[in-house]
Amino acid sequence: MEPPAPPRRVTIVDVARHAQVSTTAVSKVLRNAYGASPEMRTRVRRAIDELGYRPYAAARGLRGQTYTIGVMLPDIRNPFFPEILDGITSRLQGTDYQVFLGPGCNGEKEEARVTEAMIDRGMDGIVLVAPVSSSARLQHVASVVPTVVIGRHGRSPVYDTVTDDDVAGASLIVSHLAGLGHRRIAHIEHHETDPTRIAEMPNAQRADGYRRAMRSLGLTDEIDVVSTSYTQQGGYQGAKELLGRRHRPTAVFAGADIVAMGVLEAVAEAGLSVPGAISVAGYDNTTFAALGPISLTSVDQAGHEIGANAARLLLERITDRHRPSVQVKLSPTLVPRRTTGAAPE
């Protein structure tokens, strides 16, 4: 016997077809807007009753669903995030779920505002991309609404996580550079002081991965980390500092592609060739890393797969809020391009 087709949500379009009126007319009746005749109202109300249509507004009270998933992005400028988003939407294709993005966050207060707004509008589930909030706050959100956290390495009994293996990614870069004959390989990290974030955030994991890889290659004495920020300006400042050293590094591993942009700027200003005098690598394999004039060696995080896994876990959790939490860790790959080459003699 064939399994029954999954129940499809009745939409405003179905109501309009059933009542033989336009969707505008249905909307007018639902909003009590003027311009809908009494006959129209009666027809639409009857269609609503017959089809059992529940406008989103009735959903929460009846403990139904709004078929809405909120995705909180820290910064829509980071060209890595669209990959994650594509993964999420492709996994949701063919379902009745609609994704809405909550933008404009990059701090705990803003994150609280966006997550409250998502909860307040009855969203069925939330995906938090690289949130900076405390674990306690994340647990709070997850206690109210099904939640998946992307890019944080901590684990929790109430939410699922999907991360890239940042330690492995950093190791790919260091091994690649060492294989090209580099020994003085420096790293520019994002400055972090909060102990939870040091344990959970990707930036801290990348710095840790760098140190571990250097040690395992017998380059412990060459470990050289400059602590600035994951911004272009942070890369510029970090590179200025490294280029000022008496024995300057022959290779720089920037913790993110945007940081590498600042490094390239500082290196060009110093009149040094890339990769002739100095090799530069980033992380995230953003769209601009692939642009011809930049051609930056980077690490690909499989953003699409990260997003698809997050959506899958969220749908599972919406169905069963009390299943044990799941941690998915994906393997990154190295994308060598023109900014890395053989170490100078």
Add this chain to the structure above:
Amino acid sequence: MEPPAPPRRVTIVDVARHAQVSTTAVSKVLRNAYGASPEMRTRVRRAIDELGYRPYAAARGLRGQTYTIGVMLPDIRNPFFPEILDGITSRLQGTDYQVFLGPGCNGEKEEARVTEAMIDRGMDGIVLVAPVSSSARLQHVASVVPTVVIGRHGRSPVYDTVTDDDVAGASLIVSHLAGLGHRRIAHIEHHETDPTRIAEMPNAQRADGYRRAMRSLGLTDEIDVVSTSYTQQGGYQGAKELLGRRHRPTAVFAGADIVAMGVLEAVAEAGLSVPGAISVAGYDNTTFAALGPISLTSVDQAGHEIGANAARLLLERITDRHRPSVQVKLSPTLVPRRTTGAAPE
């Protein structure tokens, strides 16, 4: 006499404070989730009544507001759109409105899906950024919910528009190149056949502005337009075609920065120097135009101002749905960088 303070929306946080419980507890009661004791329910329900809190879910039925604004973006990868978004959110700061983005569109069907979803969830207003849908469809959306359209030059009695003056922007580029001694200035446009879109879309206006500027500078015979698409691949193909001409152009005006990226790639492949042998200019002043290794001459559309104006108009229209429609046109500025220089002898 002082004007009365604008009424502030009662939020879930106010209810929690008033009931002296956590916001989690309020959420649980609102969602009828298990884990809320009967006493808790009573307390929360009383606070809700006393403060007159209306969860979003009750809003539509009562013809109230959801304090939600939907912004439809055609492509979150285009680095110009975050500027618009910043303008929108900065104008809404201090209000109770929350912005949610509807992503993943770039076609009429997807746009219909996203706008229906926004209407279905009772959003108070919608900003459509560079929609590709028909005018009839835009009018339909605007007849149901207050709407502002960004980047389309058509006018409508039911929605407001905010655009850049694309004709003026194209003229800035052509004049800049002519001032550097160029005469053979070619243009790469986005291929367009639909007559409404030819009249309304920014790409068609830029091509028109290019032609007009060439004529007004006495360069009618040098007009040379290649029709591909506003993508990196479109720029690459267009440049290949132009570089194959017997008299190849000394300057290329690409209709968008992303197109210029493809042009730079093709020019580098052909072993030509920029701007020594050929000058290249884009449009949009995206973040990567400013990156050191690229340093692309471009046109800045004042995205922040576009967004701020759109938000202002939308708030006005939410207050008064029947006021006459408004068209705002903003002036772009030229940002000269290293990819344009004196014409070769």
